[in-house]
Every structure is written in C-alpha cells, then in structure tokens.
Amino acid sequence: MKAALFNVDVDSLWVYAQEFGVNSKTLPDLAYQEALPRLLEIIKGKNIKVTFFVTGKDLKELPAARNFCRQAAAQGHEIANHSFSHCGRFEALSVKELENEVIRTHNVITEACDTVPVGFRSPDYNINNKIFQVLIRHGYRYDTSVFPGWSTVLMRLYYLNFKFKNKKFGNFNYLLSSSMPRRLKRSKDWQKSFWELPITAAPLLRVPFHPSVIYQFGWRYLNFCLNVLKIFTPNYCIFLMHAVDLADFTNLKNKKPFPDMIFTKWQLKDKIKLINRYIDFCIESNMSFLTNINYIEMLHPSGPNAGISLQTAPVR
C-alpha cells in the first residue's frame, strides 16, 4: 500500500500582508470562508483525509476558522499546529517564544476542535533542534517542515523579486537531506516516538511540485514531475498546498499587499483543475489518502496500525 498525505498550510491573507509590512485589516477571509470549504467540496465522496496546518491567531480571532476546523476534525481530517503568528525567522526565536507560539496554538486547537494536535509545520519550513525539543516536550508526535531538494533555493530566488533577501525557507542542508520519514526520538511506546516527515519533492531531480511552483513553471513541468513520481513509485508522498491555491483573487479589490504574487494571477478554474490533477494522480497510482498521524501510526512497530504493511522507504 502506498500513502498519499494531503497537507494544506492554511496561511490566511494576513500572513502575506505581514510579510509585505502592510495593514491586513481590510482583507477578506478567503481561506476559511472560501478556499477550504471549496476543498471539502472537491474531495467529497472520495475517501480523502487531509491534514490542515492552522495558525492559532486565525482560530482565536475568526469564528469561521473555528467552525471549519471543528467540522473538518469531526469528518476525520487532522488539525495540526502551524505556529500562532506565522512570524518570519521562526527558528531564531528563543525557547520561551517558541513555547509560546506552540502552546497558544495547541490550546486553541484543543479547545475549538475537541482534538489534541500532535503534528507541527514551521512557518517557511524553518526548523532546528531547538524547535524539535520544544515539540517533543509538549507531546508532539511529528514535525513536517523539512523540504528536501531544491525548494529552499527556488523559493529564495522567487522572493528576491520582492527584495526579501532575508527570507530563508529552510537551510541549504535541505539540498542533501533525506526524503524518507525519520524517527528523531525512539521509544518502545509508539505514542512517545517523534518523527520527521519530509515534504515530498520529485525523485531524482529533487524538485518541488506543489502549486506555488506549478504557477511559475506550468503544466508540462507538473506532468514531468508526476511522471517521475510514477516511475519511482514512492510508498509515501506528501502533497502540499496552501489555502490560497483554492482562493479566487479576481474580485479582490485591494491587491496591494501582494502585487505580483503569482497565486493571485491563476484563474480559479485552473486552480481547481490543478488540485484535481494531484488527486487523480494518487487514485491512478493506487495510493491511499491518510492523515499524517494515521500514517505515523502505521510506521511504528507497536503502533495501532502497524499490521498494515507499509515500508518507510522510498521517495528518493
């Protein structure tokens, strides 16, 4: 059995506005009121489970965010932690600040969704040992911030267009880092192990193929990446998208915060087609759609789903 892990980073528009240093107060909530309900509509009846990485700030301030997450959790999707404020240079925060970011979000998810989050993705994929230790201390079961291959280079280059020289998107070790799930903390008790689930890049060339990159390089590039994936048939694959990948920007009057961000330029119908392309690929490849935590439960030898054989191997 091969696993497809659909991951959505729910970065609301204020996250982008924050990067550009502009006021986000007048921006609509395209993520929770438009894009995410649209995703649930697309996957309806397809037995697809998704992992949503949400910020504590959204859950605290937006009733629509709480409603959506509660509803999604009740439907068997996973709600995971994406920090409280999605601040830049997350990895440079002090341990106390990191704890604050993780715990505030943890508490608001627990309270709003009646589910305890156990997974984390760092803002901009910046992770280090200090953050791992904070997560382990607070009972987290996995992190999924490492993006192996060329993504760190490509994203840095893209952001140079906006004169952001300091934005990092992980570090250059990612060029060589493993694409396989790794157990960073071992324990006989499956509930106490801690894993890193790397985001999947296309095998061999190790290039990313999530929508942000497809907007730039187009359908041929996507087809190439998926063909390579098909040939090397990974047993484990994270398909990453962001909430803006199903948001319609054509009617947004104030585009000032993101004048040239490429996700504002694609038509909604093409964005929907793109998400369906990933889903169809997984179905054609006989992949099973799992939440990240369900997948981890299969990896551990004494986990509740360990009897289902799924090797940890393989995306190169």
Ligand SMILES: [Zn+2]
């Ligand atoms: Zn994010």
